Amino acid sequence: MRRSGSVGMKSGKVTLVGAGPGGADLITVRGARALATADVVIHDRLADPELLDLAPASAERIPVGKGKGFGATQDAICDLIVNRAASGRQVVRLKGGDPFVFGRGAEELDAIAAAGLEVEVVPGVSSALAAPALAGISLTDRRHSASFTVLTGHRAKDGHNDWEALASSGSTLVVLMAATTASDVAHDLIDAGRPADQPVAFVHAAGTDRQDRRTVALADVARDGCPFPSPTVMVVGEVADPRSVQRARTTSTASLV
Ligand SMILES: C[S@@+](CC[C@H](N)C(=O)[O-])C[C@H]1O[C@@H](n2cnc3c(N)ncnc32)[C@H](O)[C@@H]1O
Structure with missing residues (x-):
């Protein structure tokens, strides 16, 4: 070159x-x-x-x-x-x-x-990794999720995403550019089989002094959309709920380190 x-x-x-x-x-x-x-x-x-x-x-x-x-x-x-x-x-x-x-x-x-x-x-x-990490969210966690998938919310409605595959995978989903399409993404995931009560974390302006985080249920996102403007990363999966980490700690066996 x-x-x-x-x-x-x-x-x-x-x-x-x-x-x-x-x-x-x-x-x-x-x-x-x-x-x-x-x-x-x-x-x-x-x-x-x-x-x-x-x-x-x-x-x-x-x-x-x-x-x-x-x-x-x-x-x-x-x-x-x-x-x-x-x-x-x-x-x-x-x-x-x-x-x-x-x-x-x-x-x-x-x-x-x-x-x-x-x-x-x-x-x-990438913000896909860093925004969750800066908010204390581990994208993989052997107690909850063995993989993660990064996708864009921009193309939520154009048939680009295989929602059935995404919903059934059990993979943590990291959605970029979803500030205006989070509701569509959540509807598609619920229709495809993701539990409506699954936790979703939104991390806004990660790495800046304006960084903010909110955790809600997938059904709340379908109803209310994203609580922050762009730039915001949306994380869908059990790893997004700080309480689930706590629960897993109290119930884990010695082999689940
Ligand atoms: C056009 S994409 C570019 C992504 C970029 N190349 C990366 O690797 O982070 C822009 C999207 O990245 C995400 N993003 C970028 N910086 C961010 C930050 N500091 N906090 C939260 N989300 C961010 C948002 O979802 C935003 O809509």
């Missing part, structure tokens, strides 16, 4: 960096090092703004978040990344969480590779 630049011209490179969730101190050391040598930082809405201070003062900083007030299309973002790197600059593409977990990092990687540019991926701590 290396471009053969003209003689004497500095060759550009793109580093796709996962910013981690929420707080600026949840980026990896490798990600912080990439920022420290960047000529250009192209960053999205969920990356902590404090991370921009890690880049040299001379670095160009370009916000391309797709939230309110921003209109950049994915194609325009890919073109921007490629054009800056093709002009010989060290480009850091900074994305919230991990670039490859509902982050469209694959599309950017393809565009950079198609342009023949050097590219490196620095993984990030």
Whole structure:
């Protein structure tokens, strides 16, 4: 993925960096090092703004978040990344969480590779894992769940998810982007057989000083939706209920450590 630049011209490179969730101190050391040598930082809405201070003062900083007030299309973002790197600059593409977990990092990687540019991926701590962990929820717990599945709430109604399989799996479900679709997700899961009284935890703004958590039953979610705005992670399963952990502790045998 290396471009053969003209003689004497500095060759550009793109580093796709996962910013981690929420707080600026949840980026990896490798990600912080990439920022420290960047000529250009192209960053999205969920990356902590404090991370921009890690880049040299001379670095160009370009916000391309797709939230309110921003209109950049994915194609325009890919073109921007490629054009800056093709002009010989060290480009850091900074994305919230991990670039490859509902982050469209694959599309950017393809565009950079198609342009023949050097590219490196620095993984990030995904909110799918970190938001539950920061709220004290263990996604796997041998007393309750041996697996977890990460899905998006965005596509709750388009037939993308096999709700029967998700409901019957017994797997902990981690739903991203469910702030406006949590009610649909909960209805689909109950219709497919998940118990209506199963606990659901919502973790909002994980890793920031605004972090908040609420635990309710799946039927409550079907009725009332998500209690927080975005960004919020929804965790469905017995591991979500702090009381079930307590119950399991008091009834567990010595072999269930
Ligand atoms: C477009 S996805 C990007 C996910 C990101 N690539 C990752 O690995 O965390 C955005 C969703 O991630 C979740 N999210 C990201 N940061 C979060 C945070 N600090 N607290 C809670 N949820 C978060 C929310 O569900 C949000 O709607």
